[in-house]
Amino acid sequence: MxxxxxxxxxxxxxxxxxxxxxxxxxxxxxxxxxxxxxxxxxxxxxxxxxxxxxxxxxxxxxxxEGNVVEFRDVRLDLQGVPEFHRRAYELLLDYGWGQTTTYGELARALGDVTLSRAVGQAMGSNPIPLIIPCHRVLASNGKTGGLSAPGGAESKLRMLALEGVAVGAPAGQMTFGF
Incomplete structure (x- = not known):
């Protein structure tokens, strides 16, 4: 590499x-x-x-710089990444600028809502944060949850704010400034 x-x-x-x-x-x-x-x-x-x-x-x-950017078409090398993590990342790539989901919603989309913790582990192991937008995954209560990158939840909040997301709003919602 x-x-x-x-x-x-x-x-x-x-x-x-x-x-x-x-x-x-x-x-x-x-x-x-x-x-x-x-x-x-x-x-x-x-x-x-x-x-x-x-x-x-x-x-x-x-x-x-705050420009709306989509990373969906970036070629990724996920060799060595567990299959479950790959599947979770693949689903997450469908969430674009300003869109959020929850660990539970991703788990449900993977076939079993009880996989929420496993989804959290996959997000915590994400080797390509931002491009695989794990910062867009929130806890079920609308709070940030964690981020394993330097700065942790504060970095997650900064990226979400850049995208216009008000943390604490229901997943999938963003602020519109009015």
Whole structure:
């Protein structure tokens, strides 16, 4: 896997990719040295982004500036990711800018509402947050739930606010400013 770090309006991101697609993304929150160390862990090495990776970086930069961006068409490399997690991520990719769901709703869509905790574990293990938008998954009470990225729930709230989502509103609802 090759990697690079890049600056955005939200802070420094790290991205890792293979010939199959984006395999790793680190959200802002680490200092520069820690970001480079984290993104280059597990046999990854710094590389020069391909045109496809540059396009993804541009989308992330646009997102960080508050532009409506969809990542649905980004090629992903999910090798080594458990099948259940892949299925949960696949469903989540259908939730676009400003849309939210709950752990329970995803579990129900996967066939069993009792899988809510397993969905939470899948979201916590998401190797490509933002692109696989785990920040759009809320607890059943409309609260944030967790986020395993640096900054945790505060980062989740920032991303949701950027998308116009008022946390505490029913899942699937966003604020309209009036």
């Amino acid at each position: 090759e990697t690079t770090v890049f600056d955005t309006a939200l802070g420094t991101f790290g991205i890792g990719w293979t010939a199959d697609g984006v395999a790793r993304l680190q959200l802002p929150g680490l200092d520069a040295d820690d970001m480079v160390e984290w993104i280059n862990s597990k046999d990854a090495v710094p590389g020069e982004p391909t045109r496809a990776v540059e396009a993804v970086i541009n989308l992330i930069e646009d997102y960080a």
